[in-house]
Amino acid sequence: QVQLVESGGGLVQAGGSLRLSCAASGGTFSSYRMGWFRQAPGKEREFVAAINRSGRRTYYADSVKGRFSIYRDNAKNTVYLQMNSLKPEETGIYYCAATSAVGLFTIPGRYNYWGQGTQVTVSS
Numbered sequence: 037q038v039q040l041v042e043s044g045g046g047l048v049q050a051g052g053s054l055r056l057s058c059a060a061s062g063g064t065f066s067s068y069r070m071g072w073f074r075q076a077p078g079k080e081r082e083f084v085a086a087i088n089r090s091g092r093r094t095y096y097a098d099s100v101k102g103r104f105s106i107y108r109d110n111a112k113n114t115v116y117l118q119m120n121s122l123k124p125e126e127t128g129i130y131y132c133a134a135t136s137a138v139g140l141f142t143i144p145g146r147y148n149y150w151g152q153g154t155q156v157t158v159s160s
Contacts, residue, residue, distance in 0.1 A: 038062050038068060039060065039149070040132050040150065040151035042057065042154040043056070044056040044057045045157075046157070047159060048157070048158055052122055053118070053121075054119050055117070056117040056119065056130055056156075058115045058132030060114065066089055067089060067136065069086065069089055069135050070115040070134055071087075071133045071142075071147060072084040072133075073144060074126070074129065074156070082097070083143070083144075084104065086140040086141060087107065091107055094106050103122075122158045124159065125158075129154065129156075133147035133150045135147045136148055
């Protein structure tokens with residue numbers, strides 16, 4: 037069973053950048069496909085990005101394509117989300133998740149493990 041801990045959230049002005057990290061422990065990190073999700077107050081959790089086990093395949097929500105980048109370092113058991121040109125409506129709690137299933141998934145229910153989340157606040 038893998039444990040996930042996110043970090044790197046904070047307050048940033050619109051147009052700014054943040055890099056989120058998600059450190060994994062307790063499992064074989066390289067065997068998991070990873071995803072990032074976010075949840076704004078009063079809204080459902082939504083998919084942001086996913087990455088396969090090797091890091092060679094990625095998938096993004098249309099709303100973040102060209103601005104966000106997901107990548108991983110299997111030697112460090114960490115997945116990252118580089119977020120550029122942030123918008124106020126992207127404020128929320130950002131979660132990383134791991135799945136042992138085959139494929140890159142946008143649905144939260146396909147992920148087995150979740151971190152506790154990190155708050156991202158984008159001011160206008």
